[in-house]
Amino acid sequence: MYSEDDYIQLSAIQHYVFCPRQCGLIHVHGLWSENMFTARGKIMHERVDSEEDETRGDKHIVRTLTIISSRLGLSGKADVVEFTDDNGIIKPYPVEYKSGQPKQNISDMAQLCAQSLCLEEMMNVPVRSAAIFYGKPRKRQIIEITDDLRAKTEKIILAIHRMIETREVPQAKYEKKCKFCSLENECMPAAGSKKLTNYIQGLFKTDEETP
Numbered sequence: 475m476y477s478e479d480d481y482i483q484l485s486a487i488q489h490y491v492f493c494p495r496q497c498g499l500i501h502v503h504g505l506w507s508e509n510m511f512t513a514r515g516k517i518m519h520e521r522v523d524s525e526e527d528e529t530r531g532d533k534h535i536v537r538t539l540t541i542i543s544s545r546l547g548l549s550g551k552a553d554v555v556e557f558t559d560d561n562g563i564i565k566p567y568p569v570e571y572k573s574g575q576p577k578q579n580i581s582d583m584a585q586l587c588a589q590s591l592c593l594e595e596m597m598n599v600p601v602r603s604a605a606i607f608y609g610k611p612r613k614r615q616i617i618e619i620t621d622d623l624r625a626k627t628e629k630i631i632l633a634i635h636r637m638i639e640t641r642e643v644p645q646a647k648y649e650k651k652c653k654f655c656s657l658e659n660e661c662m663p664a665a666g667s668k669k670l671t672n673y674i675q676g677l678f679k680t681d682e683e684t685p
């Protein structure tokens with residue numbers, strides 16, 4: 475069991491899967507910067523947050539619900555949780571909203587799985603499936619909360635706790651994904667890679683040479 479002071483944010487899971495260094499810069503060193511991708515996500519979440527809770531048929535829909543797990547040391551918000559009454563047992567079904575399209579990595583699924591684990595602990599009911607609504611295409615994708623996904627998600631959460639405890643943030647390593655990272659300017663990955671020469675030469679370019 476973790477004490478509340480040691481809870482990590484749910485969003486750290488996505489950051490860690492994208493790049494452990496990015497997660498460290500945000501959650502250990504407290505850096506943050508917006509880019510086109512984070513701004514798009516923010517707009518999407520603001521739209522979801524601005525809508526009211528409602529009842530549709532047999533579903534009660536709650537938006538921006540605060541969720542926690544003391545077992546995993548996690549806290550955050552679920553975009554939407556749909557509650558249904560199954561013979562007197564209230565069952566939660568989390569739905570996460572993403573502005574983009576499904577990703578190649580497991581970041582979205584791990585975040586949704588972590589939400590499911592929080593809801594299971596809070597409500598003492600199993601969550602077997604959940605959904606992600608992607609902006610492109612505008613469609614729900616159902617995600618099964620399998621044992622394999624649970625194990626992978628818990629491993630990521632443990633690794634984040636370890637990084638925050640030790641404050642050991644991995645070194646920068648330039649990769650293709652750095653182009654999409656909102657912290658590229660703060661991280662300066664090219665300075666820590668074999669592209670160092672190009673990077674240093676770039677610093678000495680005169681304004682006339684810069685396109």
Ligand code: SF4
Pocket residue numbers: 492493494495496499646647648649651652655656657658661662663
């Ligand atoms: S710029 Fe690259 S190495 Fe640095 S935090 Fe972002 S993704 Fe990670």
